[in-house]
Amino acid sequence: MQCIPIDFLSGTGYIRLMLEMSEVSEVVAKVVSASPAGPALSRVLSAPTLDSAGEAALDVKIVLRNDTLDDVVVRALSDNIFWIFRGLEASGEERFPILSYATEEELAQDDDPES
Amino acid sequence: MTIPNPEHLFQQAERLAESASAGPTRQADLRRAISSAYYGLFHFILTCLADEMVGVMQRGSGRYTLVYRSIDHRALKDLCLEAQKATPSRKFATVMPPLGFGPDIQIFAVKTYELYESRNRADYDPQPRFVASDARLAIDAARTARLHFMQADPGLKTLFLTLLLCPPR
Secondary structure (H helix, E strand, O other): OEEEEOOOOOOOOOEEEEOOHHHHHHHHHHHHHOOOOHHHEEEEEEEEEEOOOOOEEEEEEEEEOOOOOOHHHHHHHHHHHHHHHHHHHHOOOOOEEEEEEEEHHHHHOOOOOOO | OOOOOHHHHHHHHHHHHOOOOOOOOOHHHHHHHHHHHHHHHHHHHHHHHHHHHOOHHHOOOHHHHHHHOOOOHHHHHHHHHHHOOOOOOHHHOOOOOOOOOOHHHHHHHHHHHHHHHHHHHHHHOOOOOOOHHHHHHHHHHHHHHHHHHHOOOHHHHHHHHHHHHOOOO
16 A cells, blocks of 8 residues: 655645555455356456546456356446445555456457557 | 436337338337437436526526526546546546445446447447347346436435536636
């Protein structure tokens, strides 16, 4: 975990806590694994990003095994969104995750970049 | 007056996300599917707001339209970021319950925030490459977020809608 002073000049001593990307992926994987979507999970990819307002955020992609995305898994992943927020918060992470999803097959596809 | 039906927007999103022929679904369709899922939820909350503040029987009135049109996407996102917290920030502490909005509105808020950010990327950011799984998750998240809001405590729903219209300064 990195601790970054973001209000040093005002002397408030406020510290923003940031997990390493591997730690973010670990937290997310733990949440998904503990849910009915667990058997479908292949891996989690995390990277720092900015949200629509330019604030620091987390780009988190949940990668699933091929042919596992049935209605039960979709609903479980949808329910996981809240617990991923809570899991990251409990780990001291202040950035919000922006979640995306793909199967291994979808991740390997290389579509027409225009459409 | 024709208020957009959230379920119709979710169904539109499903049609867009389905591959019409062999091969992957077009990026344009996947992006519109994610956007439609978000918009279904956005229009749902605007309808809840105007019904609460003006009244279901006044749906044809100009006052109803004024309230319906008064909320922008950013206002909803900002309130959702606050509402998802287990304990309110200082700015909201005097108007929010001490233990927050409770699980239904917190789940609604988290999912709405996620859909807001996904829709923003889908509509404006050329970098992400979306896949059918993204669209399926967005549609389910929008549908279940709506259900969570509908089943939340009536008093907390009213408080959420009041804060959406009148955020604390």
